[in-house]
Amino acid sequence: MTHINPQTMGQQFGRRSWAEPWKIKMVERLRMTTREERERALGEAGFNTFLLKSDDVYIDLLTDSGTGAMSDQQWAGMMLGDEAYAGSRNFYHLETAIQGYYGYKHIVPTHQGRGAEHLISQVAIKKGQYVPGNMYFTTTRLHQELAGGIFVDVIIDEAHDPENLNPFKGNIDLGKLETLIRREGAGKIAYVSLAGTVNMAGGQPVSMANVKDLRALCDKHGIKLYLDATRMVENAFFIQEREAGYANQPIAAILKEFCGHTDGAWMSAKKDNLVNIGGWLAVNERVLFEELRNLVVVYEGLHTYGGLAGRDMEAMAIGIAESVEDAHIRSRIGQVRYLGELLTDWGIPIVQPVGGHAIFLNAKAFYSHLKQIEFPAQTLAAELYLDSGIRSMERGIASAGRDAKTGDHYYPKLELTRLTIPRRVYTQAHMDVVAESVKAIFDARAATRGLKMIYEPKYLRFFQARFERLSAK
Ligand code: P70
Numbered sequence: 001m002t003h004i005n006p007q008t009m010g011q012q013f014g015r016r017s018w019a020e021p022w023k024i025k026m027v028e029r030l031r032m033t034t035r036e037e038r039e040r041a042l043g044e045a046g047f048n049t050f051l052l053k054s055d056d057v058y059i060d061l062l063t064d065s066g067t068g069a070m071s072d073q074q075w076a077g078m079m080l081g082d083e084a085y086a087g088s089r090n091f092y093h094l095e096t097a098i099q100g101y102y103g104y105k106h107i108v109p110t111h112q113g114r115g116a117e118h119l120i121s122q123v124a125i126k127k128g129q130y131v132p133g134n135m136y137f138t139t140t141r142l143h144q145e146l147a148g149g150i151f152v153d154v155i156i157d158e159a160h161d162p163e164n165l166n167p168f169k170g171n172i173d174l175g176k177l178e179t180l181i182r183r184e185g186a187g188k189i190a191y192v193s194l195a196g197t198v199n200m201a202g203g204q205p206v207s208m209a210n211v212k213d214l215r216a217l218c219d220k221h222g223i224k225l226y227l228d229a230t231r232m233v234e235n236a237f238f239i240q241e242r243e244a245g246y247a248n249q250p251i252a253a254i255l256k257e258f259c260g261h262t263d264g265a266w267m268s269a270k271k272d273n274l275v276n277i278g279g280w281l282a283v284n285e286r287v288l289f290e291e292l293r294n295l296v297v298v299y300e301g302l303h304t305y306g307g308l309a310g311r312d313m314e315a316m317a318i319g320i321a322e323s324v325e326d327a328h329i330r331s332r333i334g335q336v337r338y339l340g341e342l343l344t345d346w347g348i349p350i351v352q353p354v355g356g357h358a359i360f361l362n363a364k365a366f367y368s369h370l371k372q373i374e375f376p377a378q379t380l381a382a383e384l385y386l387d388s389g390i391r392s393m394e395r396g397i398a399s400a401g402r403d404a405k406t407g408d409h410y411y412p413k414l415e416l417t418r419l420t421i422p423r424r425v426y427t428q429a430h431m432d433v434v435a436e437s438v439k440a441i442f443d444a445r446a447a448t449r450g451l452k453m454i455y456e457p458k459y460l461r462f463f464q465a466r467f468e469r470l471s472a473k
Contacts, residue, residue, distance in 0.1 A: 003327055009428060013341055018334050022424065025072060030058055033389050046466025047451055049391050050055060058389030059412050059430050061419045064357045066112075066270035066277055068423035071322060072297065074264040074274065074315040081311025089312040091304040093398050094280070097317040101324055102229065103256045104264060104282035106289035108296050111307030113230060113268025114139040115280040115300050120226065120266050121147040123291045125190040126410060133193035134172050138460055149190055150178055159201040160413040162351040162362045167242045169204035169353075170197060170235070174213055186221040193263065194225060196232035200395060200414065203231070203336075205238035208246065208258060213259040228457070232258065233272040233357030237329045252324040253368035261279045271357070274319030274423060278312050282330065304444060318414020335431065342435040348442050351416065358420040361438065367445055372397050372411055374450025378467060380417040380441070383448060388437035393418045398453070398462040412446060 010017030033041070033056060045051035049062060060067065068080075095107045110116040117140050125131060126149030133140070134155040141151045158164040172194065178268040181189060192214060197203045207281040218225045236254040240246050246254055259265060264283030269275050281296075283289050293303045300307040308316075324329060333356055349365035349424030363377035370376040377396035382389050396415035403410060419434060441448075453467035 002029070002126040009338060020331045020424070021325070022071070026432055031055055032058055036275075037387065038386050038389055042382060046455065047378065047466060047469065048462075049381050049385060050463050052321075052385070052391060055205055056389070057385075057391045059426065059434060060391045061358075061421065061434065062391045063392050063443070064271055064420045064422050065268065066275070067425065068270075068274050068276070069425050070274060070315060070319070071424075072224075074151040074318045077314040077318045078311040080314050081309055083310045085305075086258055086302055086310055087304055088310040088313065090240040090310040090317065092471075094320075097320040098282055099281060100266065101255060101261045101320050102282060104259065106282065107286045108281040108285070108292050108303060109306030109308055110279040110281060110296065110300050110312060111281040111313070112270060112277060113266060114143065114230075114268035114279075115307060116279045116300070117143040118146075118266075118299060119281055119292050119295050120264075121149065122295060123288065124224070124226070126335045129188055129190040130180060130184055131190050131193050132172075134170055134195055134206065135198050137195060137199055137228065138401075138462075140195075142460065144190075144193070148354040154180065155198065157200065159198065159204060162349070162360070162365075162414060162416075163200070165352055166209040167205075167238070167353065168200055168210060170195070170206040170272075171210040172206070172214055173219055177214075180219075181221055181223070187335070189221075189223050191226050191263075192218055193228065195228035196235035196258070197356040197358075199231070200412075201355075201397075202351035202360040202414075202427065203234070203357045204353075205235045205356070207243055208239050208254070209243070211258055211261045212422065225261070227259065227262040227265040228235055228267075229259065230268040230271050231356055233323050233329055234333060235325075237333055237356065237458055240326075243449070250324075250330055251326050255324060263354070269316050269319070270430060271423075272323050273316050273458070274323050275312065275316045278308055278316045279317075297455075312338075332423055335426075338428065339419065339421070339431045339435055342431075343438060343439050346435075346439055346442075348438060349419060351414075356419045360395065360414075360416040360418050361392075362415070364415040365419050366417075367448060367450070368449075369446070370450040373409070375453070375467065376450065376472060377415050377417045379448060382451070382467075383441045383444075384417070384437060387441050388433065390434055390437055392418065394462055398465055401461055404462070 041056040125147040131149040132154040156173045158166040201351040234345040236340045269278035349362035367376040378394045381392045400410035400412040451467040
């Protein structure tokens with residue numbers, strides 16, 4: 001060793017360090033694998049990280065969905081499950097938590113986010129109506145389409161540019177929305193579908209100013225505004241950090257104010273709400289609620305459990321309260337940001353600014369020698385797994401699917417590989433290992449060959465598609 005200049009994480013970036021507002025009570029062992037074992041596992045999985053067995057994965061960054069660690073309080077809450085078929089006391093705790101922190105009046109529990117998406121889409125969309133939104137999300141758009149809706153992307157153009165530094169890249173372009181309303185008429189718009197921190201754009205937030213303007217525009221035309229609240233607490237953090245007037249407001253207050261501009265929300269509680277399973281739907285309008293509450297018994301379960309055990313609802317109620325603590329959200333996003341800062345510093349192309357839940361590697365720039373139909377983001381996920389056993393997720397052409405009418409592939413502008421950070425699970429040392437592995441495959445990128453798809457399922461193809469490595473040219 002020739003030169004040692006040890007620096008803490010904070011010092012490396014010219015600031016004081018933060019640390020997690022918790023300590024570890026229980027650990028889960030991880031299995032390390034050899035390169036040969038990983039070659040075999042990936043081959044068997046058809047080069048699709050969704051098809052890997054988790055026992056073959058070392059650091060699992062596939063998703064932040066349901067992969068978080070619950071607190072001792074939440075585990076204690078699990079023992080308080082009231083497993084009555086009807087009227088479980090845990091449902092009322094959950095209802096109170098959602099009403100208190102998100103501010104909506106009526107609550108319908110669901111087994112997870114897509115259960116809620118299904119119900120709201122069936123009730124609020126008439127065949128042939130448009131559903132404008134700030135970039136598509138796979139399950140959200142599919143449920144809107146299955147209900148006969150036509151999704152229209154009205155996010156600002158900057159969201160499609162991975163290098164653009166706009167602090168609120170999740171914002172809706174009101175001009176685009178107004179043009180659609182003028183062209184089609186307000187009656188042809190089912191509702192505006194707004195997501196907090198836009199997943200497919202890189203976890204990019206929506207500003208309070210934008211939701212206020214949207215509210216005014218929707219009111220002008222008599223259109224409803226519904227929120228995908230899945231990562232809305234993370235969105236509130238960016239408002240606190242970046243938007244004038246919010247620096248001294250607690251996260252809980254910002255969250256409630258934001259939701260107050262919308263008519264209702266659906267939620268995948270597996271993210272912000274810190275549980276391994278669960279979701280909910282919440283609306284202010286009584287008539288709509290009655291319809292949703294009627295439909296939930298068809299698809300999910302009785303309206304006081306919605307496909308969940310009582311203990312799951314208790315853990316969720318406690319998780320909601322923990323999720324809005326400022327210290328929690330600061331350290332959660334701080335960890336994501338730390339990984340982002342390392343990669344940025346090393347010149348590795350990632351979506352900027354770094355968003356709330358993940359680092360998105362810009363696979364188009366990473367493998368600039370590959371065509372999009374050679375699946376650069378899927379290739380990147382495969383190479384990262386082979387190098388170190390880290391599992392990531394493709395968010396590019398495979399995820400985008402095909403145009404239902406023409407049958408052609410969608411060619412999304414963004415071709416990304418997502419390193420998604422579970423909440424309260426991995427340490428800073430894990431982040432260092434991840435960063436070094438990304439650098440190793442970046443340094444070896446010129447020799448990397450792409451993939452071809454050899455099996456393609458009809459719905460949400462990325463989950464089960466299989467690929468093969470292209471032979472050398
Ligand atoms: C992810 C997960 C789920 C999700 C979401 C937003 C903004 C709704 C949902 C659905 C899981 C996932 C889902 C589809 C493809 C890949 C991964 N996102 N809205 O990893 O909620 O999963 O509970 O049904 O991000 O991003 P749920």
